[in-house]
Each structure stands twice: as structure tokens, then as C-alpha cells.
Amino acid sequence: MSGDDDIGVLAEDQEATLDIVVRVKPGVAAGQRIVYRVKDVTFDREDPAPGNNRGSVAVFVQSIDLAIGFFQEAIEKDSRYALAHAALADTCAFIYMYVHTGNEVLDQADEASCRALEIAPELAEAQISRGFVLGLAGRHSESDEHFETAIALSPWSFDAHYLYGRAC
Secondary structure, X not given: OOOOOOOEEEEOOOOOEXXXXXXXXXXXXXXXXXXXXXXXXXXXXXXOOOHHHHHHHHHHHHHHHHHHHHHHHHHHHOOOOHHHHHHHHHHHHHHHHHXXXXXXXXXXXXXXXXXXXXXXXXXXXXXXXXHHHHHHOOOHHHHHHHHHHHHHHOOOOHHHHHHHHHHO
């Protein structure tokens, strides 16, 4: 994420522990910058709400639902806001990767990443989102192309290198 004017999602996986930070562009959602953090929530892909994590999982789901709502609100206000589409795609992709095994959320990520890329193909974040989603869908050669384009557009982008490395 490059700054306070961006909408983005950062997720870090360390032994199946999520740390998600959601930044919402000022003036887009209720006129303020809002940051939500969910730390040290461990998920089992087979059982996303094991006994001792039920409260943490509920907080995680509420925070993610809120983030998705903010991104959708931004898109409703400006349907050509490519960063909001990319952020929605990334959020859905992380949900697919860590919580859900069904394809519905991956389909939503696919649609949002396609829209971000359609609006702003020169935007590294759009290329990163598309590469991330395609990698999760098992379409690795297409994923590689988008990550390589993102890196050419923004050589110092952590997200481009990190997610490209995960997709390999």
C-alpha cells in the first residue's frame, strides 16, 4: 500500500495467523479514515471456527464484512475507482485463501479484479489483484504475466513481489 490516499488490504500469513489492516480513503466512507485490525486469529481451513476461536472468528468476519461494504460503497460512488475494485478483489481473494473453500468468493474476486484491470491497466495494484486471483484459480501462466507487468510498473511494490512469490 502506498499511502493514505489508497484503498488497500494488507494480509500477512505467518503459520496460518492473519493480520489484516484495511484503509479506507478519506471522504469515501462516512468521511473518515478507518483502520480495523484483527490479530492472532488462527484458522483451520477445514473448520474455520474451532472451539476456542469462535469469538475471534466472529470479529474477523464482522471486520471483513465491514471492509467489503466500504469498498462496495466506494464503487457505488465512483464505479471507475480502480483501487476500490482492486481492494475488493484482494479482500475476497484473502477470504478464499484463508477461510472459504467454495468458489463464490473467488468468483467475486475474479469479477472485481477484471473490472479494476479494465478501468486502469496501467495501475500496478490492478495487475497485482488480477495476478493474485488468477494464481488462486490455478491459472499460473496468466497470473505470472500480470505479476510481471505489475513489477515493471512498480518495481519496489512489496505486494507484487510477495504475492508473486506465493503464487509460484
